[in-house]
Amino acid sequence: MRADAARNLAVVLRTGARLLAEDPGTSMSAIASAAGVDRTTVHRRFATREALLSAVFHAKLDSAERVLDEARLMEAPVPVALHRYVERIVPVSREWPVDTRRMMRQDPDADRRRAEQSARLDAFLRRAADEGHLRPDASPEWVRAVLDQLVDTVAHRFPDVEPPRAADLVVDTFLNGFGRS
Incomplete structure (x- = not known):
């Protein structure tokens, strides 16, 4: 090209x-x-517009895949991996503000890729809980929903917050909110 x-x-x-x-x-x-x-x-x-939308979703999924790889979720210490993830996913969310869940009904490949990426993040959060970084009484679904919402909030409601600072805010809020007391 x-x-x-x-x-x-x-x-x-x-x-x-x-x-x-x-x-x-x-x-x-x-x-x-x-x-x-x-x-x-x-x-x-x-x-078609649907073909364009599909390409947009795949571009977002490509970017998210790179973020997951670079964060080293299963290798790096949990707070470090979480910070890397948030610092890198915030710009992806800002650059590709579309909700990939919308595409799932129309694009089985996008659905599969999104599910795989989601499973990687869920495994990381299980690791964080297993290593004592999260309260044992917090349900995995609630923990994930809160993390996703924190990332979405800082990415879109606070667009002037630079990614490193956004990651600081999210990680502190997340680990102190769900961390062991």
């Missing part, structure tokens, strides 16, 4: 992610216009 075509694709995907997160009914023409490319450029690459 030519460099300009790759740049256009990246701009279309990021613009599409932002606009579709705001309004899932956003037209391809509106996305093309906001991305600063011709409508035919978008249609040549994506036959």
